[in-house]
């Protein structure tokens with residue numbers, strides 16, 4: 172079978188893409204002539220947005236066509252040049268279209284309110300602009316801010332340049348053998364390495380190298396959060412949290428609850444899991460450097476791509492025939508790029524083409540864990556399929572708060588299916604510990620510790636203070652010690668984990684991972700218990716896209732995130748998974764906690 176994706180699903184021939192670009196340019200030109208300078212009435216505003224909706228998907232298609240080709244092979248200079256050319260064209264077109272939002276924001280409030288009533292596909296889009304209008308400054312000031320827009324990105328650019336271009340790691344030597352060292356090598360391999368000598372030597376080398384760059388990184392980060400504080404004041408928000416949560420449509424209470432409840436109630440379960448790892452691996456001392464190892468590293472079930480289709484199809488069949496049809500189409504029509512080739516983007520992602528199909532990039536390694544990646548990314552594809560069909564181009568994208576719910580739902584369904592269809596104890600333990608060490612660790616531990624840390628930073632910033640490397644390290648050390656208690660020692664260097672995440676430059680993003688997975692876990696438990704009605708609710712959740720607030724969306728799936736019920740039930744569920752791993756380890760290895 173073909174292991175690469177088929178981008179001709181977007182344009183059968185490249186020439187069609189260039190033709191589409193020419194037509195798009197003509198459409199935009201005519202559009203600007205019709206509407207620029209005229210968006211003062213409700214009727215004009217709605218007509219303008221409706222007309223714009225007709226060609227916006229084409230912009231996405233063109234950009235996906237050239238951009239995805241580059242993602243699959245960064246070493247192909249011709250593809251990169253083509254993509255850069257398209258990037259320039261798109262930037263120009265977006266600039267020409269910028270009048271739409273800015274004129275709507277300047278329109279009289281009563282016209283904007285009337286437009287909301289009149290609107291169909293663009294109603295939520297207009298409501299969002301109306302909410303934003305309350306925080307707008309004078310047109311001159313907005314112009315200045317827009318002109319300075321690029322410079323607001325500098326902290327993140329400095330961070331990324333430092334991380335991707337400047338930081339250099341020396342190879343490490345363990346027992347006379349030399350090992351190469353690098354940022355993603357550490358995060359993808361050494362952190363999970365079963366040999367404690369290699370793992371800990373890599374830990375030391377990794378953090379010792381990070382340490383050399385701590386002051387520059389801290390300065391960039393301080394600039395980022397200080398800018399956010401300034402913007403929150405300029406735009407008249409109560410505080411920096413209010414400013415950052417504004418676009419997410421999430422209350423401070425929901426945000427705090429996620430961080431506080433998980434920190435307090437998940438910690439005891441994760442400490443038991445750490446103790447199990449320690450016993451299973453016979454470690455005299457458990458440290459932060461050992462937390463990501465597998466319970467059973469020698470056990471690594473292998474799967475072919477062909478077999479993966481059957482696993483994913485059967486596991487997701489609980490969601491109905493329309494869902495499994497999508498799974499089969501994804502394989503048959505080649506939506507997925509499995510191939511491992513030089514120059515390919517790392518990690519997995521899913522990119523949707525509005526009202527068509529999605530494209531999924533991953534690096535297939537013949538491992539059962541890759542099947543989880545396929546199921547995960549198909550969850551995003553499923554969201555696009557239902558959301559696109561039911562929503563306008565403006566409202567189809569899910570909100571950040573819930574963006575990982577459909578994908579993690581599929582991981583959970585796959586795990587359940589594997590547990591139901593295989594009696595082998597070692598396999599079952601592998602499935603359960605994958606859920607803990609991948610799905611829940613990533614969303615409920617790694618990103619949640621980041622969220623806890625971020626909140627402390629923003630408290631300082633909000634009170635008018637600033638941060639430096641020492642302060643950030645103190646916060647992060649306290650953060651890790653608070654969560655792991657006596658179950659894992661926090662060695663020197665671990666406090667520099669604040670240097671590792673690009674998410675810190677994206678506002679209050681890290682905590683949302685656990686929010687999406689909370690909704691997915693509760694909806695999954697409902698589906699298992701109630702069957703069809705819960706599946707129907709899940710599909711209406713998917714179909715709602717981003718047309719409602721996170722609270723309303725979760726309600727569609729039958730989950731009330733206005734209370735701490737779903738979060739507590741999810742933590743109990745995680746605890747029950749860990750109990751089962753401990754029980755199986757007792758049976759398999761005779762190891763008792």
Ligand SMILES: [Zn+2]
Nearest residue numbers: 547551575578
């Ligand atoms: Zn995802």
